[in-house]
Amino acid sequence: MxxxxxxxxxRLLGRLPGLGPRSARRAALHLLKRRDAHLRPxxxxxxxxxxxxxxxxxxxxxxxxxxCAVCANPVRDRSVLCVVEEVDDLWAMERGGAFKxxxxxxxxxxxxxxxxxxxxxxxxxxxxxxxxxxxxxxEVVLALGATVDGQTTAHYIAERLQPLGxxxxxxxxxxxxxxxxTYLDDGTIDAALRARRPFA
Amino acid sequence: MxxxxxxxxxRLLGRLPGLGPRSARRAALHLLKRRDAHLRPxxxxxxxxxxxxxxxxxxxxxxxxxxCAVCANPVRDRSVLCVVEEVDDLWAMERGGAFKxxxxxxxxxxxxxxxxxxxxxxxxxxxxxxxxxxxxxxEVVLALGATVDGQTTAHYIAERLQPLGxxxxxxxxxxxxxxxxTYLDDGTIDAALRARRPFA
Numbered sequence: 001m002x003x004x005x006x007x008x009x010x011r012l013l014g015r016l017p018g019l020g021p022r023s024a025r026r027a028a029l030h031l032l033k034r035r036d037a038h039l040r041p042x043x044x045x046x047x048x049x050x051x052x053x054x055x056x057x058x059x060x061x062x063x064x065x066x067x068c069a070v071c072a073n074p075v076r077d078r079s080v081l082c083v084v085e086e087v088d089d090l091w092a093m094e095r096g097g098a099f100k101x102x103x104x105x106x107x108x109x110x111x112x113x114x115x116x117x118x119x120x121x122x123x124x125x126x127x128x129x130x131x132x133x134x135x136x137x138x139e140v141v142l143a144l145g146a147t148v149d150g151q152t153t154a155h156y157i158a159e160r161l162q163p164l165g166x167x168x169x170x171x172x173x174x175x176x177x178x179x180x181x182t183y184l185d186d187g188t189i190d191a192a193l194r195a196r197r198p199f200a
Numbered sequence: 201m202x203x204x205x206x207x208x209x210x211r212l213l214g215r216l217p218g219l220g221p222r223s224a225r226r227a228a229l230h231l232l233k234r235r236d237a238h239l240r241p242x243x244x245x246x247x248x249x250x251x252x253x254x255x256x257x258x259x260x261x262x263x264x265x266x267x268c269a270v271c272a273n274p275v276r277d278r279s280v281l282c283v284v285e286e287v288d289d290l291w292a293m294e295r296g297g298a299f300k301x302x303x304x305x306x307x308x309x310x311x312x313x314x315x316x317x318x319x320x321x322x323x324x325x326x327x328x329x330x331x332x333x334x335x336x337x338x339e340v341v342l343a344l345g346a347t348v349d350g351q352t353t354a355h356y357i358a359e360r361l362q363p364l365g366x367x368x369x370x371x372x373x374x375x376x377x378x379x380x381x382t383y384l385d386d387g388t389i390d391a392a393l394r395a396r397r398p399f400a
Contacts, residue, residue, distance in 0.1 A: 005248040005264060012242040017230050018223035019216075027216040029288050031246070032253055032262055039250045042212040046243035048205040049228075050235055062232055064205060088229050 006032075058129075060105030060122050062087050070094075070103060077101040081138040083126065083157065085109055085145060093143065101138070104129065109149035110156055123157060130164050137166040146173060206232075258329075260305030260322050262287050270294075270303060277301040281338040283326065283357065285309055285345060293343065302338070304329065309349035310356055323357060330364050337366040346373060 006028065014024030031039040055061075056068035063069055070076065070090075080101030084090050085108060093099050106121045118124065130137060140161060144150035158168045173191035175184065206228065214224030231239040255261075256268035263269055270276065270290075280301030284290050285308060293299050306321045318324065330337060340361060344350040358368045373391035375384065 005245055005252055006262065008245040009242070009249050012238065012245055013216075015238065016213075016219075016227040018227060019218055023218035025288050025291060027218060028249075029262075029286070030217050032249065035250055038212065038215065039246060042209070043243055043246035043250060045205055045208040045212055046231070046239060046246065049209050049232065050239045050243060052205055053232055062206065062229075086229070088225050091225060 059103045060087070060107060061090055061103060079136070079138050080141060081130070082141045082143050084143050085150065085153075089143065101141075106153065109144065109147075109153040111149050118156065123160065126157065127160055127164070130161060130166055137164065139167040139169060142168065142170045259303045260287070260307060261290055261303060279336070279338050280341060281330070282341045282343050284343050285350065285353075289343065301341075306353065309344065309347075309353040311349050318356065323360065326357065327360055327364070330361060330366055337364065339367040339369060342368065342370045
C-alpha cells in the first residue's frame with residue numbers, strides 16, 4: 001500500500017471498535033470509490049462534531065448545545081431521573097421513546113479491576129444534583145447493565161442516595177421481548193420467575 | 201440521540217462495510233471521547249485522501265501520485281504483469297512482498313448477474329497496455345479470486361490475450377499455509393491433489 005495519507009486513514013479506521021486492519025482497508029477503499037457521496041460528507045461531519053459537540057454539564061450527554069436538548073426541554077418530566085452508564089445507553093432509551101424524564105450519564109461503571117472509583121464517574125455530580133434539586137426530590141431509576149460491575153455500581157449509588165431520602169428504583173429483570181426460554185441463561189429465568197406477575 | 205451532526209456521523213459510519221447502525225454508534229462515541237487523539241486526526245486524514253489520492257492511469261492503483269509509486273518505480277520488473285480484481289488485492293500482494301513486477305487492477309470481475317461486462321472493467325486498457333508494451337511482451341499473471349466470477353474473468357482475459365502471443369499464467373491452487381485438511385472444501389483438496397509436487 002502506498003500513500004502516507006491513505007495508510008493513516010486505514011490505521012485510524014482500524015482503531016475504531018468493530019473494525020480491524022482488514023475491514024479498515026475495505027472501508028477505506030469503499031470511501032475512496034465514493035468520494036463525493038460518502039468520503040467528503042463523512043470528513044465534513046467528523047470535523048463538525050469535533051468542533052460542535054459538547055458534554056452537557058448537567059447530565060453528561062453529548063450534544064451540540066450545553067445544556068443538551070433533553071435537559072433544556074421544558075416538557076420533560078422533572079420528577080424522574082434515569083441513571084445510565086454511557087451516552088449510548090441514553091441514546092438507546094431515547095430510541096425506545098418510553099422514558100420522558102431526565103438523565104444522568106455516569107461515564108462508566110465502578111470497577112475494582114480497572115481501578116475506576118466513584119470520583120472517576122459522575123457519581124458525586126449525581127449526589128449534588130439530587131441535593132440541589134428543588135423539592136420534591138425526583139425518583140431515581142437505576143438503568144445500569146445487568147452485569148457484575150453495573151449492579152455493583154447500582155448498589156453503591158443506592159447507598160449514597162439513601163440519606164437523601166429519595167425513591168430509588170431499578171429496571172425490571174426478565175425475559176426480553178422475542179426471547180425464547182431455550183436461549184436464556186438460568187439467572188434470567190430465575191429472575192423472571194421470582195418477579196412473575198398475574199396473567200391479565 | 202440529538203445533534204444533527206452527530207446523527208450524520210453515525211449514519212455515514214453505519215454505511216461503511218463491516219459497520220452496522222449499532223457499531224456505528226459505538227464508533228462515533230469512541231471518537232467523541234478521543235477528540236484530539238482520534239477524531240480530529242481521522243477527519244484530517246479523510247480530507248487529505250479525498251483531495252490527494254488519485255487513480256493511477258497506468259494500472260488503476262490508488263496513490264497520491266499518478267503514475268503510482270509502483271508504476272513509477274524503476275527497479276520493478278517490467279517483464280511480469282499481475283492482473284488483480286481490486287486495489288485491496290494489490291495491497292495484499294504488496295504486503296506479501298514476494299511480487300516485484302507491475303500490476304493491472306481490473307476494478308472488479310465480469311458478472312452476468314450484476315451486468316458487468318468487459319467494458320465496465322479495465323480489460324480494454326489491459327489489452328492496449330500489452331499491445332503497446334515494448335517487446336518482449338510481459339508475462340501476464342492472472343491473480344484473480346478462485347470464485348466463479350473470478351475464474352470466468354480469468355478465462356475471458358486469457359482468450360482476449362491469446363492473439364497477442366503473451367505468456368498467461370495463474371496463481372497455484374492448493375492448501376493454504378496453516379490450513380488443516382479437515383476444514384478445507386473438496387474442491388481445494390482436489391486441486392491440491394492434482395497439482396501435487398515431488399516431496400523435496
